[in-house]
Amino acid sequence: MPATASRLSVFTESVIRGTTRLANQHGAINLAQGFPDFDPPEELLAALERATRGPHHQYAVTWGAPRFREALARKIQRFTGLPIDPDQNLVVTCGSTEAMMVAMMTACNPGDKVIIFSPFYENYAADAILSGAEPIYVPLRPPGFGFDSEELARAFAQKPKAIVVCNPSNPTGKVFTRDELMEILRLAEEHDAFVITDEPYEHIVFAPHEHVYFAALPGAFERTITCNSLSKTYSITGWRLGYVQAAPAVIAQARKVHDFLTVGAAAPLQEAAIAGLELPDSYYAGLRDLYTEKRDLFLGLLRQTGLPFTEPQGAYYVMLDISSLGFATDTEASAWLIRDIGVAGVAGSSFFREPVNHLIRFHFAKNAATLQAAGERLLRLH
Ligand code: GLN
Numbered sequence: 001m002p003a004t005a006s007r008l009s010v011f012t013e014s015v016i017r018g019t020t021r022l023a024n025q026h027g028a029i030n031l032a033q034g035f036p037d038f039d040p041p042e043e044l045l046a047a048l049e050r051a052t053r054g055p056h057h058q059y060a061v062t063w064g065a066p067r068f069r070e071a072l073a074r075k076i077q078r079f080t081g082l083p084i085d086p087d088q089n090l091v092v093t094c095g096s097t098e099a100m101m102v103a104m105m106t107a108c109n110p111g112d113k114v115i116i117f118s119p120f121y122e123n124y125a126a127d128a129i130l131s132g133a134e135p136i137y138v139p140l141r142p143p144g145f146g147f148d149s150e151e152l153a154r155a156f157a158q159k160p161k162a163i164v165v166c167n168p169s170n171p172t173g174k175v176f177t178r179d180e181l182m183e184i185l186r187l188a189e190e191h192d193a194f195v196i197t198d199e200p201y202e203h204i205v206f207a208p209h210e211h212v213y214f215a216a217l218p219g220a221f222e223r224t225i226t227c228n229s230l231s232k233t234y235s236i237t238g239w240r241l242g243y244v245q246a247a248p249a250v251i252a253q254a255r256k257v258h259d260f261l262t263v264g265a266a267a268p269l270q271e272a273a274i275a276g277l278e279l280p281d282s283y284y285a286g287l288r289d290l291y292t293e294k295r296d297l298f299l300g301l302l303r304q305t306g307l308p309f310t311e312p313q314g315a316y317y318v319m320l321d322i323s324s325l326g327f328a329t330d331t332e333a334s335a336w337l338i339r340d341i342g343v344a345g346v347a348g349s350s351f352f353r354e355p356v357n358h359l360i361r362f363h364f365a366k367n368a369a370t371l372q373a374a375g376e377r378l379l380r381l382h
Helices: 013-026 040-051 065-082 095-107 123-130 149-156 178-190 248-262 265-276 282-301 331-342 368-381
Strands: 090-093 113-119 134-139 162-166 193-199 224-229 242-245 317-321 361-365
Touching: 013 065, 013 331, 040 095, 040 368, 065 090, 065 265, 090 095, 090 149, 090 224, 095 123, 095 224, 095 248, 113 123, 113 149, 123 134, 134 149, 149 178, 162 178, 162 265, 178 193, 178 361, 282 368, 331 361, 331 368
Parallel strands: 113 134, 113 162, 162 193, 193 224
Antiparallel strands: 090 242, 224 242, 317 361
């Protein structure tokens, strides 16, 4: 048998998705892969029913159904203030996952370097490698998960083609401040690099923190490739709807990558999701309140274990420090949690470039009853 491509030996399967499969096998409460166990807003469910009877069963326009792109442009404009042209600035993708792959392949030539902050969402390194680029890492250090300016400047001195900024950040829960983002922008301008942002948690930010849209920073739009998704905002991770937003010249190229990767996102789901994009501002305030309650509930439960954990400013992840449990590796600890405690979390090492082995990432995008049940099981860690 011929050998498969060597670039595939450089990274592993997704630990997040693998943990979900193990959780399912053992009937554990799955706080590993981040997705809700509650329904999307009623408006979306009703629109989905209507869409099944409409003329939406064949390919939509490759870069996104026109009505969907128009609604998306209006929604983005409402929150960012940017004048988004649905025909010039958007490509609709299968989730932010595809958007990131498209962004990376659009920006990078083989051999280019890409800066990734560590810890990072595991897709980024794989995306870089699949597009022929080489990831270089800059640490984000606890407790605040800020970066060291000089370290970042040294990484930029290696002439990267792009930097990836996940904000609010998975898995740290960090929300980058305007000053931090301005510093990244200044370095990207100095070294003429793209800034690829991943912002699916834009509406899950806890007071007093606020989300700053990178593309809306003064002078940033031309070099920013924004990747985003409807998954988290409307609780529709299975619909696989996301987008790339960028300047027209970048979008013209990104459309080609997307076209040959997937042709397009599901037509009836684009039609149905318009109802989400048209929800009033009060929906987003409600979403923030809902996740603030969940965060407070889950952190309260974790506090009872007596183990230290990260305090998220945004997104819906917490990293629990399990050093005191005495496992040799976090992978062993994660397997034990699933089998013996009945709660699944992701081994933290899968997010780090550095040899970090003492963290388990849990998410709290679950009903209160699910979080309560998980909390009771986790009490056994005390
Ligand atoms: N972003 C989610 C997580 O980190 C999952 C996304 C995915 O699996 N595609 O768990």
